Amino acid sequence: DDPIFTRRIRSACRLFEDLPNHEVTVPDRTALWLPRGTSDYDDTTTVMFLDEFQNTRLPQYDFDIVGWMQEAVESPTCPHFVTGSAMSILAREILGRGALFGRFRSKPIDPLTGYWGSELARRSADHYKANVSEEIAPVLAERCGGNPFYIDAVVGQASEQGRSIATEEDLNEILAVDLSSGFIWAELSDQVDKWITRINEHGITKWVLYLSALEEGERLDLDRIRTALWEKDRKQVSREQIFDVLVKLSRGDLVEYMELGGWFRKVKDPILLEFLKVWGQIDVEGRSGKQVRDELERKYLRMKRQFVELTGYLAEVYMAQVLLNAQRKTLPGKYFHRENDVKIPRFNYMTLRECFGIGPNREVDIHGAAGIEHWVAESKWHRDRPVGILAIEKLLEKADMVKQECDPDFVRVWFFSHGGFTQEAKAFMKEKGVLWSTREDLDGLLDHTGLRRLPGDFSSSE
Missing domain, CATH: 3.40.1350.10 (Trna Endonuclease; Chain: A, domain 1)
Incomplete structure (x- = not known):
């Protein structure tokens, strides 16, 4: 009538009552060990899913809970699955060293193939009651880099506008809207702003990120970024400061850091790169959002077809x-x-x-x-x-x-x-x-x- 599992749940409830009253000596340890304790005492399996795990290590807070998780994640009856949007810091710094080193196996989530990206576009169209032609679906998936969120956002934007996506011209117009003021803009703006708030080094982080997106080719030229920063914002900084900012941006997967070679390149995300160019003009250079959006739409509508057949x-x-x-x-x-x-x-x-x-x-x-x-x-x-x-x-x-x-x-x-x-x-x-x-x-x-x-x-x- 009173199984151990029920008593553990009651214990968890008491924990939340005791926290504000300062009656728990090490509350973070107690909270992290609770799921394992429940599964151990009741001899059941408890599966933990922890999203945005990179937030266990925040530079603005002077504590780290990762050490307390070592014993919690070692239980065979309480497996932990962790995910995150900043894979560099997650894999290299949190799981790749320290208390949790060797306790997790990684499984990267690759972009959707053209086939499965097309399937997602088709199913999203059914969900949103949008019209996306069979022929254009794989092109939509390719333009979105196989990213499920981008694919779904573009189809949702088409539905919101009451537009069909049947040609590349249709797709370009919808993309221009979503990149500059739609679902993609809202999500990426939030992610980028949060990461910049975390680091904000030397007051130049936004400029360095924006200028890196404007670089020609994949490899970033730090001296060229330094020169452009002086020309656009009259800020004189050293090459080492630019390097330091780029390293921290790479931890949020906003640029790629080739650590062994000591150089940087753009991320392989076509939508993010286009967004950064638009975001930089509006949020960094301070240009009119309406004017930038009009220019982007004009640019996209003038683009040549990439796929003849x-x-x-x-x-x-x-x-x-x-x-x-x-x-x-x-x-x-x-x-x-x-x-x-x-x-x-x-x-x-x-x-x-x-x-x-x-x-x-x-x-x-x-x-x-x-x-x-x-x-x-x-x-x-x-x-x-x-x-x-x-x-x-x-x-x-x-x-x-x-x-x-x-x-x-x-x-x-x-x-x-x-x-x-x-x-x-x-x-x-x-x-x-x-x-x-x-x-x-x-x-x-x-x-x-x-x-x-x-x-x-x-x-x-x-």
Whole structure:
């Protein structure tokens, strides 16, 4: 009638009553040990999830509770899962050293692939009652860097404005609004302002962050930032001060610090970088928000299309996900028009639209790297026009280029054509060992790997 679990809950309630009365000697230790004590005494499993764990170490407070957690997290019946938005300080300083070193295993949350980003866009559209076309969904995911929050925010913004997202122009206009005054602006402004408040070194933190976002290329030039700071704000600071500020910004994942090399680069977050440029003009330079938003919208509406064939890119996204889902497995050879089944390796990375240098025919639709084996794949979405030998020869040239640039032992070549292939092309591919698939074959592969089939209700073909 009175289990130990119930008594522990009552003990927890008494703890909250005793705290304001100063009747607990070490309240932080008592609170942190309580979940483990509950699971130990009642012989049950209690799972703890702690978000924004980097806030256990705040520079403005002169205490650290991490040491008290060492015993709490070692219980097999009370596992702790911790997450955070500032992974650098979390992994390197809190979990990577000191009392909690070796007591956690890390599992990075990677960006969504194009396929799953498209799925999220589709489901968000259903939730918000927004109209996002199947063809544009993978482009939306790519522009958002595979970040679930950004994808959902853009779809939500489209719903709020009563706008459809069917073309890149639609997407650019929605992005311009959300980056400068919408959901993304609100969330990122809050995160950036909180982190700057934590460090605020030398009164130049905002300027250094803004100027780093304006840098050309990925690598940051500290001397150029120092010069720009003098030109824009008339502040004379040393290179060492700039370095110190960038180190602290890197702890909040606002820039990347290559610690062994002693240099910095921009974060790989396209939306955050665009936001910082807008935020800097408004909050740092003090320009009119309305004027900055108008300029951003004008810039985005003038952007050239990045994807000439939206349906072709959609097929590439699905093809890449087939390979990712089938890693370390075999796929039926019939879907590639081969007698034997095809073994899929474990890929170290897979990229879409990868360019190898400058010039024509240097872009590879799909490139998967698996050590000594690489894959090169291409997609053509022509409904009533079968692919001929010329396109196959160009793909083989790209495979040779990948072999030369990346030095694998061999390159597997795969060609998808919605409209099929000419008889001459089929014979040529058989001779050259090229894997090939039609629309029906790709749908079969999607079924086999547990993925959704390609949508079939496009209004036009490309």
